[in-house]
Amino acid sequence: MIVVRELNKSYATRDGKVSALQDINLSIKKGEIFGIIGASGAGKSTLIRCLNRLEQPDSGSVEVAGTNITELKGKELRLARRRIGMIFQQFNLLEAKTVYGNVAFPLRVAGFSKQETRERVHDILELVGLSDKLNVYPSQLSGGQKQRVGIARALAVEPDVLLSDEATSALDPQTTYSILELLQDINRKLNLTIVLITHEMDVLRHICVNAAVIEGGRIVENGPVEQLFYRPESETAKQFVNIFNYYKDANGAEKAAILR
Amino acid sequence: MKEDMVELLWDGLLQTLYMVAWSSVFALILGALLGITLVVTEKGGVLPVPRLNRVISTAINGVRSIPFIILIVLLLPLARLIVGTSLGPTAAIVSLSIGAAPFLGRIIESALREVEPGKIEAAKSVGAHPLTIITQVIVPEALPALVRGVTIAVISITEFTAVAGAIGAGGLGSLAIRFGYQRFRTDILLGTVLLIILIVQILQWSGDYIARSIDRKRYKSG
Numbered sequence: 001m002i003v004v005r006e007l008n009k010s011y012a013t014r015d016g017k018v019s020a021l022q023d024i025n026l027s028i029k030k031g032e033i034f035g036i037i038g039a040s041g042a043g044k045s046t047l048i049r050c051l052n053r054l055e056q057p058d059s060g061s062v063e064v065a066g067t068n069i070t071e072l073k074g075k076e077l078r079l080a081r082r083r084i085g086m087i088f089q090q091f092n093l094l095e096a097k098t099v100y101g102n103v104a105f106p107l108r109v110a111g112f113s114k115q116e117t118r119e120r121v122h123d124i125l126e127l128v129g130l131s132d133k134l135n136v137y138p139s140q141l142s143g144g145q146k147q148r149v150g151i152a153r154a155l156a157v158e159p160d161v162l163l164s165d166e167a168t169s170a171l172d173p174q175t176t177y178s179i180l181e182l183l184q185d186i187n188r189k190l191n192l193t194i195v196l197i198t199h200e201m202d203v204l205r206h207i208c209v210n211a212a213v214i215e216g217g218r219i220v221e222n223g224p225v226e227q228l229f230y231r232p233e234s235e236t237a238k239q240f241v242n243i244f245n246y247y248k249d250a251n252g253a254e255k256a257a258i259l260r
Numbered sequence: 261m262k263e264d265m266v267e268l269l270w271d272g273l274l275q276t277l278y279m280v281a282w283s284s285v286f287a288l289i290l291g292a293l294l295g296i297t298l299v300v301t302e303k304g305g306v307l308p309v310p311r312l313n314r315v316i317s318t319a320i321n322g323v324r325s326i327p328f329i330i331l332i333v334l335l336l337p338l339a340r341l342i343v344g345t346s347l348g349p350t351a352a353i354v355s356l357s358i359g360a361a362p363f364l365g366r367i368i369e370s371a372l373r374e375v376e377p378g379k380i381e382a383a384k385s386v387g388a389h390p391l392t393i394i395t396q397v398i399v400p401e402a403l404p405a406l407v408r409g410v411t412i413a414v415i416s417i418t419e420f421t422a423v424a425g426a427i428g429a430g431g432l433g434s435l436a437i438r439f440g441y442q443r444f445r446t447d448i449l450l451g452t453v454l455l456i457i458l459i460v461q462i463l464q465w466s467g468d469y470i471a472r473s474i475d476r477k478r479y480k481s482g
């Protein structure tokens with residue numbers, strides 16, 4: 001579904017060029033939930049933003065559903081982006097529009113009729129469990145509800161791929177789980193390919209089958225999530241697993257203390 | 261001579277309102293074009309044309325650095341060309357509109373810049389056309405800030421009309437100079453000041469009211 005080949009990206013700064021991504025190669029299968037994990041500044045956000053060209057790579061190619069995204073311009077790029085939904089850490093909902101208006105926005109952009117738009121918005125809001133919030137403005141929603149609207153907006157035009165840019169990082173653990181459950185549910189129901197980036201090992205463990213570890217702009221490990229947990233090879237993966245285990249143990253000790 | 265006061269002030273008030281209203285409309289149209297162009301054409305904007313951006317920005321700075329009273333004089337030939345005279349309220353509207361447009365352009369620019377880049381990216385990510393992003397995302401999201409900014413600008417235009425009155429534009433400013441200053445009519449001078457204060461208060465109150473109702477709709481009970 002997604003094939004990334006020899007992707008490079010650097011930023012021009014005052015001190016010269018800083019490389020953000022180097023020789024990235026990735027292959028993501030249709031219907032899979034693929035995780036990309038890395039520390040802050042490792043380049044994971046840049047990578048996912050290259051997949052729908054919110055960032056312009058320097059070289060290399062990104063192919064999504066058979067279309068080479070890196071070569072498109074203007075209208076072609078806009079059409080291709082309609083096949084790729086995206087959700088964000090800060091939700092990025094439009095405050096001037098109601099929940100309905102936010103979810104209807106991509107449908108209007110894609111030229112759906114009023115009738116079709118209404119039906120789709122109702123269906124998708126039902127899927128994310130927000131049918132009763134149709135005429136509410138985003139400021140009146142909780143973080144989890146906002147992200148559900150974000151998901152509904154991203155999925156309204158039935159894209160082939162959903163990109164998730166730290167979509168649960170601004171949410172509390174309980175809400176994080178409910179959003180992850182929703183993504184998993186949608187993945188099963190619609191056979192939707194999901195690429196998610198995160199800095200939380202827990203998120204990977206919860207819903208991803210395969211994952212890549214990114215470190216200093218390079219992919220240092222790539223494979224089944226289980227392998228990352230049991231045989232981490234890269235520094236980043238080892239650190240993440242250690243932190244994860246530390247907290248798991250800490251929780252265990254706490255529980256023991258309470259039981260005593 | 262006191263009985264002429266009400267009539268003089270009434271006529272002055274009407275002329276001032278006439279100048280403020282039309283100058284604001286034209287300056288707002290020009291200023292919106294300038295402000296939106298500045299925001300969308302910058303590097304990384306939704307329609308980047310950095311060269312055009314620099315040209316407009318420099319031109320705005322140029323016009324804004326000319327003191328308003330001198331700008332009016334410079335624009336007199338243009339007023340004569342457009343409305344056939346360089347005297348009176350209608351001629352002043354030409355100078356006021358052009359004089360205030362760059363100011364409005366900057367105010368609109370700064371209001372539009374407050375829109376979080378993430379919202380624009382979200383619109384880009386669903387494949388929205390740059391014009392859709394401008395009309396459906398940037399402008400509506402910035403609306404309360406735009407209303408507040410435009411209020412400031414319209415009040416400035418009110419002040420400008422008084423300045424324009426000093427060189428033949430008519431209105432309350434002209435009354436204050438011709439009667440209050442040159443003929444020592446303190447009653448008229450005070451009358452014009454009170455009326456201008458009243459206009460400014462009403463403008464500010466209306467602007468606040470509109471901005472607040474938009475905010476209330478978006479951020480409180482739905």
